[in-house]
Amino acid sequence: MPHRWDPTAPPVTGLVRPVRVDPTGRTGPTRKQARGPHWRTTSAGLFVPASVSADLVEQRIVEAHARAGERAVVTGWAALRLHGARFSDGLARDGRTRLPVPVATNGERRAEVPGLLLIRQRVPEDEVVLRHGVRCASVERALFDEMRRLGEPREMAVAVGAVCAAGLTSVQRMRGYAAARRWYRDVRTVTGALEMSVEDCRSPQEDRFRLIWEYDAGWGRPVGNRPVLDESGRLVAVPDLLDVTRGVVGEYAGADHRDIDRHESDIAREAALRRVGLEYVEVVARDLRDPAKVVARMQEAEQRAGLLPRRWQVGPPMSRRVP
Structure with a gap:
């Protein structure tokens, strides 16, 4: 069993993408079934079996992405979690408060809703990968967006260290990513925080x-x-x-x-x-x-x-x- 301070997230299986009502009951619940005890509403018009718990952070991310639309791209801490970063656990520093799932709408018009943090910047297709069937930003783009969300240089450096400890990227690779995207917003702040970052801390x-x-x-x-x-x-x-x-x-x-x-x-x-x-x-x-x-x-x-x-x-x- 992995140690609780292992920087790599444990493998996860059995994630369920929400489905819409299907009058035939083949691809989703009928309207009657959706109102019953065997299905859980994840957002307006979307359902998963009641046995599927949103307490698992990866499942919460899958449900948030389904709400945001097919073109949306999960980024920030949520994408890093699906890539395998254990300390991207979706919780604030108090260890209890749930963070909203950062999602780039990629041109789709979406209203702000609880549980989602809408990112207005696009994630280009060459920075999009599939993880658990979810469109996710690449590790470097997701970490870049997470650093921008955090804003404070030391916490940005801590985020870099946690992702590097999980073996997902390196400080050098992040420097190269930032240098190649000099036009991105907040790139100078990110570059400064990278100079404070190390790869050899375990937590x-x-x-x-x-x-x-x-x-x-x-x-x-x-x-x-x-x-x-x-x-x-x-x-x-x-x-x-x-x-x-x-x-x-x-x-x-x-x-x-x-x-x-x-x-x-x-x-x-x-x-x-x-x-x-x-x-x-x-x-x-x-x-x-x-x-x-x-x-x-x-x-x-x-x-x-x-x-x-x-x-x-x-x-x-x-x-x-x-x-």
Whole structure:
């Protein structure tokens, strides 16, 4: 079973595209059946079997696309999810509020409706692919549109990192995409955010910690998710972040770290890193809302690290897959 922090979305099957009423009952419910308990209305005139739940984010995207029309193109976070980006989960930062599904109407006149975010810019056909039978923007175009939706450079960089971690694209490829589309709206903002982006963070929260590390603390870009070996070449740990010069590692502790077995493992990991001469900074989600507190903790770790003998080395980068 994939880990909850795996950046690749789990495979999904059995998505159902909404259908219209069919008097014969062959391609859809009859009018009587549509009013009964065995069918669910997804939007005006469109239905799926009642057993099909919209709680699955991919199903919600399929239903939104059906509402928008055949020429419409799903883009932004929704297209990225259908491409396989796990952290494009359709939820706001609070983890509860559902985001509207971004859809480029591609010339069709559509009124604003709840659950849809209508994108007025066209997605050209050479940037359209089929995923689960849905017309989706290509990975690079979808990510470009998601960055424009987010607007804030750091969150844009986090979005890039999450899609790269899923192996769907690379920072270099996104730079090339933006450079080839200089006439697109907000391209300069997107280009600036790409300079802040990395490919080696395993989760959005880890990447937000990295941005504090790099820009608020001014420590420069850390080494991400690289093996740390002892003097004999044995693996000590693979920390989220590592400052090779200062001898400090950084770890983001998600909710799963509260599990008693995981917590015990974390304590042993911290002790192992200190034994070879590395200091340790751990943050949780709440800490990331207060960069000054995180920076102060990092500075304290730097002072302690200066007293430790160095008995460690950095191992080779871990492989990434990009199509």
